[in-house]
Amino acid sequence: MLSKKCKYAIHALVYLAEKYQEGPVHIQEIAEKKHIPKKFLEAILLELRKAKVLGSKKGKGGGYYLDQKPTAINLMDIIRLMDGAIAMLPCVSLNYYEPCEECRNEKACGIREAFIKVRDETLQVLGGSTLDKILKREKSLAIK
């Protein structure tokens, strides 16, 4: 399961994608529109800024804005930033690999195959889910 932090991050980013190139949006506004505790959101946005996903501006008229195009930010990247590994087993993770202590011999482990497949298919879907696609989907659903 994704953490709340991660879900909040996704929602905030979708909101910022909606306002792409309209100048900085302040935390308060995002927090209200997306029903996210403001203080918590602060920490999340700061983290996304440090990861170069967001840019920020201080002082009056300041706020956060997407530092990349909505077509360049996808769920895979966001989840990795917020929650770490996407794979279901550490020994199968591409970005957060760690050996499973239980497995004495990883090469001979019959369990990994399935989880490698799950990982690859998951990355395929999440990697393809960019902010602009989510936004388009949202708009098409709103019409109905």
Added chain:
Amino acid sequence: MLSKKCKYAIHALVYLAEKYQEGPVHIQEIAEKKHIPKKFLEAILLELRKAKVLGSKKGKGGGYYLDQKPTAINLMDIIRLMDGAIAMLPCVSLNYYEPCEECRNEKACGIREAFIKVRDETLQVLGGSTLDKILKREKSLAIK
């Protein structure tokens, strides 16, 4: 990520699948062979027994054994039993559904689509990963 409990359960079940129809295997043996803390394993096996995945026999010559064919037990079922939902979002879970509080209107949420796809593909792979297949895989890897 799967919990250790879940990984232990999978390893224990693969071990029991190897001994299928050879009579009860006692906890101590599984714990040693699979490097699982015995007391922890006790609780896990008990849970699997209550879920009718395992059967048990008390007293001398007792132990645990698979109560179903190795072709009938798969990773999807084991993970659900041990860790709960497989989906990455509660609002997308088939067996452990819960609305996401952040989403005021689930029908109009543009995020869910991707996670539904991930869920379906994951279930497909995990549901097809039966104990006998894992065992076969393990044996073919051991030869190399």
Added chain:
DNA sequence: TCATTTATCTACTAAATCAGTAGACTTTAA
């Protein structure tokens, strides 16, 4: 029947993670 062997049950516990909150500090624009 009694001792032994095994699973079963109840009840803790320590450590880590999650989901925040509080409050001081810094930068910027007007």
Added chain:
DNA sequence: TTAAAGTCTACTGATTTAGTAGATAAATGA
């Protein structure tokens, strides 16, 4: 120079994870 923003450090309470300890119950076989 003051108000409005983001930034930073440091807590906190609740929950989950990964166990452990110890008593109890049932089956077996001598």
